[in-house]
Amino acid sequence: xxxxxxxxxxxxxxxxxxxxxxxxxxxxxxxGNINLFFPPAEVAAGKAPVGQPIRVGGMVVDGSVQRSSxxxxxxxxxxxxxxxxxxxxxxxxxxxxxxGQGAVASGVLDASGVLQATEVLAKHDENYMPPxxxxxxxxxxxxxxxNAK
Amino acid sequence: xxxxxGHYALIxxxxxxxxxxxxxxxxxxxxxxxxxxxxxxxxVGTLVFVGxxxxxxxxxxxxxxxxxxxxxxxxxxxLPAVYKFSAVWGNHEGSLLLWALILAMWTxxxxxxxxxxPLLVLSRVLAxxxxxxxxxxxxxxxxxNPFERLLPGVPADGSDLNPLLQDPGLIIHxxxxxxxxxxxxxxxxxxxxxxxxxxxxxxxxxxxxPWTNVAWAFLSLGIMLGxxxxxxxxxxxxxxxxxxxxxxxxxxxxxGIALIHSLAVTEKRGLFKSWTVLLAIxxxxxxxxxxxxVRSGVLTSVHAFATDPARGLFIxxxxxLVVGGSLTLYALRAPxxxxxxxxxxxxxxxxxxxxxxxxLVATLxxxxxxxxxLIMDALGQGxxxxxxxxxxxxFVPLMALLATFMGLGPVSRWKSDSVSRWRGELAxxxxxxxxxxxxxxxxxxxxxxxxxxAALLSAWLVLGLxxxxxxxxxxxxxxxxxxxxLSPSYWxxxxxxxxxxxxxxxxxxxxxxxxxxxxxxxxxxSQVLAGYRFDFLELAQVxxxxxxxxxxxxxxxxxxDVVTHLAPQKRRYLASGSVMTEAAIDPGLFxxxxxxxxxxxxxxGAWAIRLHYKxxxxxxxxxxxxxxxxxxxxxxxxxxxxxxxxxxxxxxxALHGA
Numbered sequence: 001x002x003x004x005x006x007x008x009x010x011x012x013x014x015x016x017x018x019x020x021x022x023x024x025x026x027x028x029x030x031x032g033n034i035n036l037f038f039p040p041a042e043v044a045a046g047k048a049p050v051g052q053p054i055r056v057g058g059m060v061v062d063g064s065v066q067r068s069s070x071x072x073x074x075x076x077x078x079x080x081x082x083x084x085x086x087x088x089x090x091x092x093x094x095x096x097x098x099x100g101q102g103a104v105a106s107g108v109l110d111a112s113g114v115l116q117a118t119e120v121l122a123k124h125d126e127n128y129m130p131p132x133x134x135x136x137x138x139x140x141x142x143x144x145x146x147n148a149k
Numbered sequence: 150x151x152x153x154x155g156h157y158a159l160i161x162x163x164x165x166x167x168x169x170x171x172x173x174x175x176x177x178x179x180x181x182x183x184x185x186x187x188x189x190x191x192x193v194g195t196l197v198f199v200g201x202x203x204x205x206x207x208x209x210x211x212x213x214x215x216x217x218x219x220x221x222x223x224x225x226x227x228l229p230a231v232y233k234f235s236a237v238w239g240n241h242e243g244s245l246l247l248w249a250l251i252l253a254m255w256t257x258x259x260x261x262x263x264x265x266x267p268l269l270v271l272s273r274v275l276a277x278x279x280x281x282x283x284x285x286x287x288x289x290x291x292x293x294n295p296f297e298r299l300l301p302g303v304p305a306d307g308s309d310l311n312p313l314l315q316d317p318g319l320i321i322h323x324x325x326x327x328x329x330x331x332x333x334x335x336x337x338x339x340x341x342x343x344x345x346x347x348x349x350x351x352x353x354x355x356x357x358x359p360w361t362n363v364a365w366a367f368l369s370l371g372i373m374l375g376x377x378x379x380x381x382x383x384x385x386x387x388x389x390x391x392x393x394x395x396x397x398x399x400x401x402x403x404x405g406i407a408l409i410h411s412l413a414v415t416e417k418r419g420l421f422k423s424w425t426v427l428l429a430i431x432x433x434x435x436x437x438x439x440x441x442x443v444r445s446g447v448l449t450s451v452h453a454f455a456t457d458p459a460r461g462l463f464i465x466x467x468x469x470l471v472v473g474g475s476l477t478l479y480a481l482r483a484p485x486x487x488x489x490x491x492x493x494x495x496x497x498x499x500x501x502x503x504x505x506x507x508x509l510v511a512t513l514x515x516x517x518x519x520x521x522x523l524i525m526d527a528l529g530q531g532x533x534x535x536x537x538x539x540x541x542x543x544f545v546p547l548m549a550l551l552a553t554f555m556g557l558g559p560v561s562r563w564k565s566d567s568v569s570r571w572r573g574e575l576a577x578x579x580x581x582x583x584x585x586x587x588x589x590x591x592x593x594x595x596x597x598x599x600x601x602x603a604a605l606l607s608a609w610l611v612l613g614l615x616x617x618x619x620x621x622x623x624x625x626x627x628x629x630x631x632x633x634x635l636s637p638s639y640w641x642x643x644x645x646x647x648x649x650x651x652x653x654x655x656x657x658x659x660x661x662x663x664x665x666x667x668x669x670x671x672x673x674x675s676q677v678l679a680g681y682r683f684d685f686l687e688l689a690q691v692x693x694x695x696x697x698x699x700x701x702x703x704x705x706x707x708x709x710d711v712v713t714h715l716a717p718q719k720r721r722y723l724a725s726g727s728v729m730t731e732a733a734i735d736p737g738l739f740x741x742x743x744x745x746x747x748x749x750x751x752x753x754g755a756w757a758i759r760l761h762y763k764x765x766x767x768x769x770x771x772x773x774x775x776x777x778x779x780x781x782x783x784x785x786x787x788x789x790x791x792x793x794x795x796x797x798x799x800x801x802x803a804l805h806g807a
Contacts, residue, residue: 010494015506022510022543026517029542030535034521037532055534069751072667091667092747092757095384095728106534132532 035106039136043109044083050109056085057104057133065099078105078115082140089117097122102133152217155205156296159246162198162253163286165191169256169279173272177345185272189260192275195282196253203250206295207237216303219243219295225309225724227695235320236310241444241460242295244323248440249285251327255335256282259360266356273342274335281334284467292460309724312696318378326371326398330436332364333401336408337433340426341475344482349426354416357429359784361412362641365405366780372398373773384730384745386665386761388769391540396519397439400512404432407508409780410501418563420498423483424505430475435512437468442519493565500558507551514543552606552653555646556582556613560620578612593764594662594679603657607650614646641783648775655768664762667747671755679762681742682706683715688754696720698731701746701756705735712742719746732759740764 035053048054061084064077072091076099077084087105097103097120107117169191176184206219210233215221223240224233238244256278263271289295313319339357343349375395380388389395408428415425441464492498518535525533560574586605590596621639622631664679675684684704691700698718705712715733722729732745740762747757 007491007494018506018510022514022547025543025546026514029539030521033539033542034533034535037534055532067750070669072669072747072750072757092745092759095730135532 037104037132039082039139040078040080040085041082041136041140043085043113043115048109050111053106053108054115055104055106055132056087056115057102058084058136059133060097060099060101060103062099078103080136080140085115086113087115087117087120089120091120093120094122104133151205151208151212152214152296152298155202155209156294158198158201158205159286159290159296162195162202162249163283163290165195165198166279166282166286169195170276170283171279172276173279174276177269177272177276180269182268185268188272188275188279191279192253192256192260195279196250196257199246199250199253199286203237203246206243206246207234209296210234210237213307215305215307216298216300218297218299221299221304221307223310224307225695226306227724228307228310228315229694231317231320232310232315235314238323239310239314239319242289242293244327245285245289245293245444246295247323248327248331249282249289251324251331252278252282252285252334255328255331259335259338263356270342270346270353270356273345274338277338277341278334281338281471284471288460288463288467292463306724309695309722312720312722312725312727312729313382316378316382318374318382322371322374322378324371325367325374329364329366329368329371329405330398330401330439332360332367333405333429333433333436335360335364336429337475340429341478344426344475344478347482349415349422351416351419354412354425355789358409358412358416359786359789361405361409361429362780362783365402365409366777368398368402368405369773369777369780372402373770373777376773377770380766381732381734384732384759386663386732386743386745386759386763388659388766391518391535391537393519393522394439394443396515397442400515400519401432401435401439403508403512403515404428404435407505407512408432410504410508414498414501418492418498420492421502421505423479426483427479428505430472430479434468434472434475435516437464437471441465441468492563495566495568495571497558497561497563497566500554500561503554504551504558507547511544511547514547515540518543548653549602549606552610552649555649556606556609559614559617559642559646574616575613578609578616581612582606582608593658597661599657599661603653607654610646610650610653614643618643636787637785638783638788641779641781643779644782645776645779648772648777648779651768651772651775653772655765655770655772658765659763659769662764663766666760668758668760669750669755670758671753676760678760680707681712681762683744683760685758688756691718693720695724696722696729699746699756701744701758703733703744705742715742715744717744717746719748736767738765738767741766 035055037055037057038048040056040058042048043056048056056078058078058080061077061079064075064084066075068074073088074090074093075086075088077086079085087107089105089107101122104121105115105117106119106121107115109115169188172184172191173188175181176187208214209217209220210224211230213220213224213226213233215224219240219242223243224236228236236243238247256275259278260271260275263274266274336357339353339360343353372395375398376388379390380386408425411421411425411428414421441461444460444464518539521535522533525531556578557571557575560571582605585608586601589604589608590600593600618635621635622628625631625634666676666678668676670676670685672685672687675682677683682705684706686702686704689700689702691698698720700716700718703715703717705715713735715735717733718731720729720731721727730745730747732743734744735742741764743759743761743763745759747759749755750757
């Protein structure tokens, strides 16, 4: 075979092999490492899978935050004003986490419908709301601050 | 009055940039020397007026002119002066103005430092940069005017800068990052100019190389500062979150590495020309995409200031125009500038090709992971998020593969090399690297396979470099003379590659050996972590210039000897009422001790406390600094100055030659 053509062939083979390996890697890595957002209403309706990583976001229900007195465990409820989901988390909550404020919890839903959270995110300044939370609130007819329209 | 001057200056700058985009390009087309000669003046003029505009905005901030909406929303009379100044870019409008200012600086730098360039090339380059400036200045003026007034109803005081941004790291992080982002526009402009002229040769690569290296060096330092800031300011002890906006700066950085290496091949061997042009377009497009992601607010992120759909649409259109336009030009002109020089498979060229493939694949996987949630959302498939495990799973094998071949790079030869020579050269380094991989992890807390792999690969990189360095200085009479004989670009390569090795070690050691514990503590409690004893001595109230804070005072000791005192704070900012965690860190080359406060727990004065022991976390940032310095060092190379001299002599010929 002509040397230039051979070089091209090797190059093409290399690119094909390498990119299929890379795509395989991406697909493998995506499996189990992506999680879907569910508004509390959908969780309550049983649309969220049990035992798989998901995110749930909305407003933290006023008066729902209960802290343990001897550990960092905390329990609260997240609502989109249609339904609410209980969340259990152990660890340090973000600075802007508060009752009546927006938050997103990611974790696994257990059989009793409680979200065992591994991470809780709150908005990071006064005026900002995570877009998916804003969307979820929008759907149930509330504005970004949680006031009924 | 001053804000109006700033607004007016911005309009003048837009007009000048528009002339810069059109007139020299027309001149280059018609071979009109007069209009081409106007380009450098117009570039400097744009800089002057954007500079005036920026100075006016800064003055408004420093003088607490709360009639300006931006100042009222992002500053406060209690804010320390230095943060009033950095508040200028701590918001969407101001940071865009900073972007435009830096673009004007780069354009002027090209105009002033490239007198050696043929006028034809220079005017095309400046025209392309002028066109980019038109895009950003009109974006600023039409969708995000920083000088908008709040009249009537001037507030008595401003609502304060986001406390997260009140930090020395944030004063310099955005400017450095933008220097990098925008700097790639120079490489882009050179590529477009070359496509327009149909002339892509070694001298073109030589002109773009120093600019690309400097831009990349700034970007490295900017990313490093951002990571460092996140580490000490966010209070989680994390240094990289694979946050979409981090990815937005990381993608041009990765593509920039590919570009730097491919430019080297183009300059030295005249190969990969079309590929290099494509990479230059790609890198700058990723910079623009980053801007779109950050500025349009389509993503959930700490950096998303703005959520105005008009702005997102504007950048999206601009992005489409730049990417579409340049790719069309590429499709039309690239065949004319392609070349065929052969090289053997065992050679430096193919190693650099491998580098390019790896970095391109890395860029694309990050791009995919970043855009995946957007794509799924647009398709109505739900709101997904792609977590760090995805990025780690694709990145670790890619970088391991890269490092394996990277060790060969410095000792390899251009054009044609032989495997048996490599074997001879690198047998010893390979054996020593394996020995390092086996023994170095023994120094850690426990034997860990990942750390062993990292030690093996870093040792392989360092020893390969050492081997090459040894060959280069061996012939000289003294070691000092041998070292002095090395070119700055060689030093740059050495520094950057060493930095990469340090990064690998730092990242792997800190991810594998970190000990992190969140727990409830009250004054009098103590806790032992990785051999260090943390005693919670007392809780105090302290007052800062614009905040009040609870301060937890810790004494850290090891084997009975006091190591340090740490005092993390929980601050409450007076103007906004927002609460912020201020971590306390005892830094060290081999370990950091990190204490942060969570929230009060229970009634007896206990707090949630976060204790971290982080080994070798600084190696990562030191590595990034090395890479940055390496990038700067390459530009000191004598051949760039020599080229300036020889080009000046041949100026007349070049004007007509192109």
